[in-house]
Amino acid sequence: DQEVAAYFLTPQEERILSRQYEVVLRKFCAEFQPPMPKCVIGTSLSYFKRFYVNNSNMDYHPKDIMLTCVYLACKVEEFYVPIGQFVKNLRGDREKFADAILSFELTLMSKLNYHLTVHNPFRPLEGFLIDIKTHCRDIPNVERIRRPAEEFLERSLLSDACLIFSPSQIALAAVKFGAAKERIVLDGYIKNTLLKTASEKEAENTLYQLRRVKFIVKGVEPVPREQAGAIQKKLDSCRNQENNPDSDVYKQRMLEKLDEEDDVKAKKRAKLSDDK
Amino acid sequence: MDEQGCPRCKTTKYRNPSLKLMVNICGHSLCETCVESLFVKGSGACPECETPLRRSNFKLQIFEDPSVEKEIDIRKKVLRDFNKKQDDFPSLKEYNDYLEMIETIVFNLCNNIDVDNTKRMIEQYKKENKEQIRKNLSKVSKDEEYLELLIEQEQYESFMRKKIITEDEKRERAAKRKHKQALIDDLMFSDKSANEILNSHKEAVQQEQEELQAKAAATAFSTGIRIGHHNEIVPLVKQDFGQLYTYRPLVMEWCGPEPPSMDDIYAEGYLKNVRTASDSERAGGFRESIACHRALQDAYCGLYSFPQHFSIPGQADGPDALLFTFSHDYFVILNMFVDNLLHGLFVFIVDRLQCIIVGLCDS
Numbered sequence: 001d002q003e004v005a006a007y008f009l010t011p012q013e014e015r016i017l018s019r020q021y022e023v024v025l026r027k028f029c030a031e032f033q034p035p036m037p038k039c040v041i042g043t044s045l046s047y048f049k050r051f052y053v054n055n056s057n058m059d060y061h062p063k064d065i066m067l068t069c070v071y072l073a074c075k076v077e078e079f080y081v082p083i084g085q086f087v088k089n090l091r092g093d094r095e096k097f098a099d100a101i102l103s104f105e106l107t108l109m110s111k112l113n114y115h116l117t118v119h120n121p122f123r124p125l126e127g128f129l130i131d132i133k134t135h136c137r138d139i140p141n142v143e144r145i146r147r148p149a150e151e152f153l154e155r156s157l158l159s160d161a162c163l164i165f166s167p168s169q170i171a172l173a174a175v176k177f178g179a180a181k182e183r184i185v186l187d188g189y190i191k192n193t194l195l196k197t198a199s200e201k202e203a204e205n206t207l208y209q210l211r212r213v214k215f216i217v218k219g220v221e222p223v224p225r226e227q228a229g230a231i232q233k234k235l236d237s238c239r240n241q242e243n244n245p246d247s248d249v250y251k252q253r254m255l256e257k258l259d260e261e262d263d264v265k266a267k268k269r270a271k272l273s274d275d276k
Numbered sequence: 277m278d279e280q281g282c283p284r285c286k287t288t289k290y291r292n293p294s295l296k297l298m299v300n301i302c303g304h305s306l307c308e309t310c311v312e313s314l315f316v317k318g319s320g321a322c323p324e325c326e327t328p329l330r331r332s333n334f335k336l337q338i339f340e341d342p343s344v345e346k347e348i349d350i351r352k353k354v355l356r357d358f359n360k361k362q363d364d365f366p367s368l369k370e371y372n373d374y375l376e377m378i379e380t381i382v383f384n385l386c387n388n389i390d391v392d393n394t395k396r397m398i399e400q401y402k403k404e405n406k407e408q409i410r411k412n413l414s415k416v417s418k419d420e421e422y423l424e425l426l427i428e429q430e431q432y433e434s435f436m437r438k439k440i441i442t443e444d445e446k447r448e449r450a451a452k453r454k455h456k457q458a459l460i461d462d463l464m465f466s467d468k469s470a471n472e473i474l475n476s477h478k479e480a481v482q483q484e485q486e487e488l489q490a491k492a493a494a495t496a497f498s499t500g501i502r503i504g505h506h507n508e509i510v511p512l513v514k515q516d517f518g519q520l521y522t523y524r525p526l527v528m529e530w531c532g533p534e535p536p537s538m539d540d541i542y543a544e545g546y547l548k549n550v551r552t553a554s555d556s557e558r559a560g561g562f563r564e565s566i567a568c569h570r571a572l573q574d575a576y577c578g579l580y581s582f583p584q585h586f587s588i589p590g591q592a593d594g595p596d597a598l599l600f601t602f603s604h605d606y607f608v609i610l611n612m613f614v615d616n617l618l619h620g621l622f623v624f625i626v627d628r629l630q631c632i633i634v635g636l637c638d639s
Contacts, residue, residue, distance in 0.1 A: 119574070123574040124571070124574045125575075126571045126575075127571035127572045127573070127574050127575025127576070128575045129549075130546055130550060130572065131546075131572060131575065133548075133549040134544060134545055134546045134548070134549055165581075166531075166577075166578030166581045167578070168532065168575050168576065168578045168579045169578065169581070172575075172579065197533045197534060198533065198580055202580045202582075205582040206582070208582075209582060
C-alpha cells in the first residue's frame with residue numbers, strides 16, 4: 001500500500017495539483033485576448049472542478065483538460081472564439097494544443113454528463129444588490145458593497161463552494177461579507193425580506209449554510225509552489241499514457257480509429273454492390 | 277433508374293445516378309467519363325462492336341434502350357433526304373407506298389440487314405429526286421403551318437387585351453378629370469349650396485361605378501370553381517383530435533422565498549435600480565424588467581436549499597459528528613422559467629468530496 005502511494009498520486013496530492021491548475025486557468029483567462037467576461041471564467045472553473053470529482057488527474061492531465069474547459073465554456077456562454085484565435089493566447093506548439101483541445105472536447109462533455117449550463121453566482125449577486133437598493137431605502141450608496149462582494153466571489157471560485165452550495169447562497173454570503181466590510185447591517189433585511197416565508201428550521205439552515213460558505217472561502221490558501229512542482233514530476237511518470245496526446249500509444253489509437261472508419265465505409269460499399 | 281449500368285466501368289452508375297449515358301450511331305451506350313477517357317484523341321472504336329467512331333457523334337441518351345436511340349438517329353438522317361409530302365403524290369396509295377419504303381430502309385439500317393443494298397437504294401433515290409429534295413427543304417409542312425397559325429392567334433389576342441386595358445385606364449382618367457372640372461365649375465357658378473353640390477356629384481360618381489360593376493359580374497373564380505349554388509356537397513372528414521387539453525398553470529418550486537412577479541417589479545420600484553434599456557434594445561423587444569426579474573429569480577431561488585442527510589452540529593438531536601461526509605450523488609433539481617425566454621436547469625453535483633469541518637458554530 002505504501003508503494004502504491006509512493007508511485008501513484010494520493011487524493012491529497014491530486015487536490016493540490018488541481019488547485020494549482022485552477023490558478024493557472026485563472027491567469028490564462030485574465031490575459032486572454034479578447035477580454036473574457038466573468039461568467040466564462042466561472043463556468044470553466046465549474047467544469048474543471050466537476051470533471052475532477054469523478055475522474056483522476058492521472059487519467060486526464062489537468063493541463064489538457066483546463067484548456068478544453070475554457071474553450072467549451074466560451075462556446076456555452078456565447079463568447080465563441082475560433083480555435084485559431086484561442087491558441088494564439090498560448091505559448092508553445094499551438095497546433096498541438098489545438099489538436100489536444102478538439103480531441104478532448106467530446107470526452108469532457110460526456111464526463112460532465114452533458115450538463116453544460118452552469119449557474120454562476122454573479123447574477124444572484126446583482127439580484128441581491130437590486131433588492132437591497134429597493135427595500136432598504138435608508139442605506140446610502142449600496143454600491144460600496146459591490147467591490148468586496150465581487151472579491152469574495154472570486155475567492156470562492158478557487159474553493160469548492162460552487163460544488164456544495166447553491167449560487168444564491170454563495171452570492172448572499174458574498175453580500176453579507178461585503179456589508180460587514182463596509183459596516184452596513186443587513187441582518188434586518190435578511191430576516192425580513194428573505195426569510196419571512198421560511199419556517200424556523202429553514203431559516204436556521206439557511207443561515208448555517210451562509211456561515212459555512214464564509215468559512216470555506218476564508219479557508220482558501222495559496223498552493224505551495226515546490227509541492228506542486230514535485231507532484232507534477234510524479235504525475236509525469238505515472239500518468240495514463242492512453243490519454244496523453246504526446247504518447248505513442250495515443251497516436252496509435254488515433255490511427256486505429258481512422259482505419260476503423262475506413263473499414264466501415266468499405267464494408268458498406270461491399271454490401272451495396274452485393275445487393276445490386 | 278438504370279439497372280444495367282455503363283458496360284465498360286460497371287460500378288460508376290450505381291455510385292452516381294446523376295451520371296449520364298451517351299449513345300452513338302452504332303447503338304451502344306457509354307457513360308460520360310468513359311467517353312472522355314476512350315475518345316481523348318477524338319476518334320476511337322466502340323468497345324462492344326469495334327465500329328470506328330468519332331467523339332462528336334456521341335449525344336445524350338434520352339431513352340433507356342440504346343437501340344431506340346440508334347433508330348431515331350437513322351430515321352432522322354433518312355427523313356432529311358426522303359422529305360416528300362403527301363401533296364407530292366397523286367394518290368393516297370402511292371404516298372403510303374412511299375412511306376413503306378422509308379420504313380423498310382430504316383429497319384434494314386437499324387438491324388444491319390442488307391446494308392449495302394439499302395445504301396445503294398438511298399443513293400439512287402437521292403440522284404433521281406435531287407431537285408424535289410431541294411425544293412421540299414424550304415416548304416413548310418401542313419402541321420407546322422397550323423402550329424404557326426395558333427401562335428399568331430395567341431399573340432394577337434394578348435395584344436388586343438393589353439390595348440383594351442390601356443384604353444380603359446385612359447377613359448377612367450379622363451372621366452375623373454371631367455368630374456373634377458364639373459365639380460369646380462358648379463361650385464363657382466351654380467346657385468345651390470356647396471354641400472348640396474358635393475353630394476349630388478358624389479351620387480353621380482357612385483352610380484357610374486355601380487353600372488360598371490354590374491357589367492363585370494363574374495361567373496367563376498379564377499381557380500375555375502363556379503360561383504353560385506351547386507348541388508355537389510363535399511363530405512366533411514371527421515377528425516379525431518384526441519384528448520381535450522386542459523390548462524394547468526405552471527407550478528414553480530423555488531426552494532427559497534418567492535421572487536416578486538413582473539407586476540410587483542413595476543409597482544415596487546425595482547426598475548429605478550436597473551440600467552434602462554437603450555433604444556435599440558427596446559426595439560428588439562427587450563425590457564429592463566426582464567433582466568431585473570431574472571436577476572431576482574436567480575437571487576431568491578435555492579436560498580433554503582440544505583442537504584437532507586445533514587444536521588447542524590450542536591443541535592439537540594443527532595450525535596456529535598465533527599466529521600461530515602456528504603452522501604454520494606446528491607441531486608437537487610430546480611426548474612427556472614424566465615417568462616418566455618429561457619429554461620434553466622439547476623444541477624448540483626456533490627460527489628465523494630470529503631470536507632472536514634470542525635466547529636463551524638462560530639466562524
